[in-house]
Amino acid sequence: MSAPLLEVRNLSAAYGRARVLFGLSFELHPGEVMALVGRNGAGKTTTLKAIMGLVPASAERLAFKGRSIVGLPTYRIARLGLGYVPEDRRIFTDLTVEENLEVGRREARAGLSPWTPERLFRLFPNLAEMQGRRGNQMSGGEQQMLSIARTLMGNPEAILLDEPSEGIAPVIVQMMAEAVRAMKAEGVAVLLSEQNWAFAAGISDRACVIERGEIRFQGSMQALMADAALRAETLGV
Amino acid sequence: MDPSFIVIQALNGLASASSLFITACGLTLVFGVTRIVNFAHGSLYMIGAYTAATLVPWLLQFYFGPVTFWAGILASAFVVGLIGVLIEVLLLRRIYGAPELFQLLATFGVVLVIQDAVVQVFGPQDILGPRAPGLRAPVEILGRRFPSYELVLIAAGPLVLGLVWLLLRKTRFGVLVRAATQDREMVASLGVNQAVLFTGTLFLGAFLAGLGGALQIPRVAANTGMDLSVIAESFVVTVVGGMGSVPGAFLAALIIGQLQAFGILVFPKGTLVVVFLLMAVVLAIRPNGFFGRPEIVGGTHAVGIASRTPQPWHKVAALVVLVLLACLPLVADPYLLKVATEILIFALFAFSLQLLIGVGGIVSFGHAAFFGLGAYGAALGVKLLSAPMEAALPLAIVLAAFGAALIGAFVVRLSGIYLAMMTLAAAQIIYAVAFQWVDVTGGDNGIVGVWPSDWAGGQTRYYLLALGLTALAILLVRIVIDAPFGYALRAARDSEARAEAIGLNVRRLRWRAFILSGATAGLAGGIYAFSRGSVDPSLLGIPTSVDALTMLLLGGIQTITGPLVGAGVLHALRDQVMPLTSHWRLILGLSIIAMVLIFPRGLVGTVAAWREARA
Numbered sequence: 001m002s003a004p005l006l007e008v009r010n011l012s013a014a015y016g017r018a019r020v021l022f023g024l025s026f027e028l029h030p031g032e033v034m035a036l037v038g039r040n041g042a043g044k045t046t047t048l049k050a051i052m053g054l055v056p057a058s059a060e061r062l063a064f065k066g067r068s069i070v071g072l073p074t075y076r077i078a079r080l081g082l083g084y085v086p087e088d089r090r091i092f093t094d095l096t097v098e099e100n101l102e103v104g105r106r107e108a109r110a111g112l113s114p115w116t117p118e119r120l121f122r123l124f125p126n127l128a129e130m131q132g133r134r135g136n137q138m139s140g141g142e143q144q145m146l147s148i149a150r151t152l153m154g155n156p157e158a159i160l161l162d163e164p165s166e167g168i169a170p171v172i173v174q175m176m177a178e179a180v181r182a183m184k185a186e187g188v189a190v191l192l193s194e195q196n197w198a199f200a201a202g203i204s205d206r207a208c209v210i211e212r213g214e215i216r217f218q219g220s221m222q223a224l225m226a227d228a229a230l231r232a233e234t235l236g237v
Numbered sequence: 238m239d240p241s242f243i244v245i246q247a248l249n250g251l252a253s254a255s256s257l258f259i260t261a262c263g264l265t266l267v268f269g270v271t272r273i274v275n276f277a278h279g280s281l282y283m284i285g286a287y288t289a290a291t292l293v294p295w296l297l298q299f300y301f302g303p304v305t306f307w308a309g310i311l312a313s314a315f316v317v318g319l320i321g322v323l324i325e326v327l328l329l330r331r332i333y334g335a336p337e338l339f340q341l342l343a344t345f346g347v348v349l350v351i352q353d354a355v356v357q358v359f360g361p362q363d364i365l366g367p368r369a370p371g372l373r374a375p376v377e378i379l380g381r382r383f384p385s386y387e388l389v390l391i392a393a394g395p396l397v398l399g400l401v402w403l404l405l406r407k408t409r410f411g412v413l414v415r416a417a418t419q420d421r422e423m424v425a426s427l428g429v430n431q432a433v434l435f436t437g438t439l440f441l442g443a444f445l446a447g448l449g450g451a452l453q454i455p456r457v458a459a460n461t462g463m464d465l466s467v468i469a470e471s472f473v474v475t476v477v478g479g480m481g482s483v484p485g486a487f488l489a490a491l492i493i494g495q496l497q498a499f500g501i502l503v504f505p506k507g508t509l510v511v512v513f514l515l516m517a518v519v520l521a522i523r524p525n526g527f528f529g530r531p532e533i534v535g536g537t538h539a540v541g542i543a544s545r546t547p548q549p550w551h552k553v554a555a556l557v558v559l560v561l562l563a564c565l566p567l568v569a570d571p572y573l574l575k576v577a578t579e580i581l582i583f584a585l586f587a588f589s590l591q592l593l594i595g596v597g598g599i600v601s602f603g604h605a606a607f608f609g610l611g612a613y614g615a616a617l618g619v620k621l622l623s624a625p626m627e628a629a630l631p632l633a634i635v636l637a638a639f640g641a642a643l644i645g646a647f648v649v650r651l652s653g654i655y656l657a658m659m660t661l662a663a664a665q666i667i668y669a670v671a672f673q674w675v676d677v678t679g680g681d682n683g684i685v686g687v688w689p690s691d692w693a694g695g696q697t698r699y700y701l702l703a704l705g706l707t708a709l710a711i712l713l714v715r716i717v718i719d720a721p722f723g724y725a726l727r728a729a730r731d732s733e734a735r736a737e738a739i740g741l742n743v744r745r746l747r748w749r750a751f752i753l754s755g756a757t758a759g760l761a762g763g764i765y766a767f768s769r770g771s772v773d774p775s776l777l778g779i780p781t782s783v784d785a786l787t788m789l790l791l792g793g794i795q796t797i798t799g800p801l802v803g804a805g806v807l808h809a810l811r812d813q814v815m816p817l818t819s820h821w822r823l824i825l826g827l828s829i830i831a832m833v834l835i836f837p838r839g840l841v842g843t844v845a846a847w848r849e850a851r852a
Contacts, residue, residue: 073430074422074426092419099416103424
């Protein structure tokens with residue numbers, strides 16, 4: 001197995017006095033899609049935010065491309081090549097589609113063909129038709145596409161993708177699945193936080209099941225699919 | 238009225254609108270990105286004026302011509318931009334996450350430091366700059382002479398608007414600034430270094446402030462009072478236009494310029510009142526100004542006193558302190574008693590502010606208004622109605638409570654930074670009225686001959702009276718703080734939405750708190766008037782408001798006794814230190830900044846924290 005792109009060992013986080021994560025450990029390897037699944041409130045979003053340095057966290061080791069990112073400011077983590085797509089999309093609503101992409105733009109990375117607006121518009125044809133439109137005049141699905149495209153503009157080597165299927169139409173969910181596969185085909189690793197089991201199962205190579213801030217299962221997607229009892233207990237599916 | 242006169246007035250209005258816009262535009266840009274209202278923005282304007290008034294004549298010696306003049310103006314603005322960068326790197330960067338109150342106080346500390354520095358660098362006298370080469374001859378418009386420099390100013394406003402618009406729309410820096418205005422965390426998640434963005438924005442904002450000031454030099458002499466007068470006007474422009482909105486600031490500046498130009502015909506001495514009315518109307522219809530948006534910051538930024546269990550020894554301690562204070566005349570000389578009387582008065586004043594800030598989470602930046610109204614209420618009672626002290630003191634309370642009811646009625650519609658700026662602007666209006674309405678208030682000289690009744694005359698007896706009244710008022714307000722009304726106020730402070738949801742009428746609660754707090758401050762003002770025998774407009778000024786805030790900060794915002802201790806310490810320090818140095822403002826300013834950065838819990842709060850940590 002190749003060296004891990006993202007190493008997380010004993011990650012803990014708390015909001016004030018309320019502890020949310022209790023020593024999570026996992027790895028994300030180049031080019032793979034790994035799903036973090038679990039019920040609402042299990043700690044999936046907090047895990048992603050803790051990795052990005054957006055919530056105070058402690059860890060025995062938290063490293064990206066072999067470099068520790070504990071305590072690094074968020075923008076430095078992003079510049080190393082770790083992209084983040086938040087669950088509430090957080091489009092800049094006053095800015096047009098083009099301007100949103102411009103905020104995300106960063107220089108190309110060696111060994112990866114750079115993402116350009118043109119390539120992203122091919123991936124998300126809906127966006128191509130509304131380049132001058134402002135974020136506040138877009139549907140939830142369109143905003144989700146824009147949010148992913150905006151992060152890809154930074155040419156990341158890995159993306160933390162938080163609930164991309166939440167609150168959008170089924171046909172767009174299909175499109176999201178396509179997008180994740182396309183990222184994978186480009187060699188971008190994806191850490192996907194998801195509650196939509198069918199969606200996660202369809203696109204992920206491996207899975208981590210989180211329950212109350214602790215990891216209950218870690219392994220291949222096939223193994224999780226085979227373990228009906230665990231799924232029923234931790235995910236209700 | 239003759240039409241040519243109207244045209245000239247309108248042009249005058251446009252010229253002052255341009256200057257105001259250029260300055261306010263910088264303030265609103267800085268606020269939009271950093272979420273800090275930079276109190277020192279007016280000080281940057283002042284530095285711009287002083288620098289240009291010194292630099293431009295020096296440059297003109299080498300080559301006399303329009304190019305030199307305008308290059309000098311731009312160079313001055315550039316220098317101010319660099320000072321803005323310095324302020325960002327040294328101070329603002331450390332307080333981006335702090336509560337608004339601390340941000341405002343810290344930047345006010347910068348105001349004090351700059352006031353002192355400007356006198357050191359440029360000297361105490363006003364400096365009038367040279368007239369612009371090539372623009373000395375007036376032009377004739379409809380048969381009237383109009384200064385041609387004013388025409389250039391009229392063009393400068395739209396020019397700056399256009400350039401700022403291009404910068405924000407057509408450059409990567411502009412796109413990033415607009416994105417950061419909306420969601421700083423997301424911008425960072427996309428790999429943008431905010432520090433560079435913020436420093437750049439501060440440079441731009443300070444540059445514009447400096448430009449606004451530098452452009453004034455042929456019209457107004459650079460003087461040490463221009464910082465606070467321009468900051469009050471800029472606050473009005475940014476609030477009316479909508480915080481963070483550049484076009485909003487332009488529109489607001491245009492309207493205010495015209496209002497001032499024509500308002501001066503209706504109320505020759507009270508143009509600020511007209512501006513205030515405009516602000517009241519706009520904010521009543523659009524609470525976020527023309528193009529502003531509601532604050533989307535999650536959670537409140539309020540810091541305040543927590544609930545606590547009353548302990549018997551508190552009462553005993555309070556009683557002991559009271560008895561000791563009552564025994565003070567046995568050992569103290571008249572001078573010490575005079576100082577002690579003033580400390581009592583300011584303790585009451587700071588305590589009344591604690592009710593608003595600590596309990597209600599209502600950050601009032603114009604509390605001097607009520608202190609001053611009380612003082613003037615008492616003085617006017619004596620002067621106009623020939624009332625004795627016993628009748629004039631209640632009058633002080635009534636006038637202050639009335640003022641608080643009026644101002645409170647519409648500031649309680651606002652929250653956070655808007656409220657702080659509005660209370661400040663309201664206090665400035667009352668200050669202007671006291672200053673300009675010479676027939677009634679005596680203008681700058683104030684009112685003299687406000688002496689207590691015979692039975693309370695003399696240092697000792699007046700001290701005891703002040704002690705009694707202060708203790709009584711504090712006791713009453715404390716009862717209110719611990720009553721259901723106080724709990725409701727605290728609930729509204731900690732979560733407005735939840736307080737509303739359990740059926741509390743938050744606005745009415747806050748309005749009542751305003752009136753109670755205003756009345757208490759008014760009593761303090763009334764006692765002050767009789768202790769000094771006179772009143773003057775400085776009692777209503779921004780520095781008086783900031784004194785109260787500093788006392789609160791010094792003592793600790795999260796405690797009930799904090800303001801009392803803070804008042805004592807600040808007053809004693811001032812009494813000891815001020816005679817020794819001519820740099821009191823510098824020392825005070827640096828102390829405020831240091832307190833915000835190092836010591837935000839204040840004296841009492843820090844002691845309490847130590848005790849908690851040990852327990």
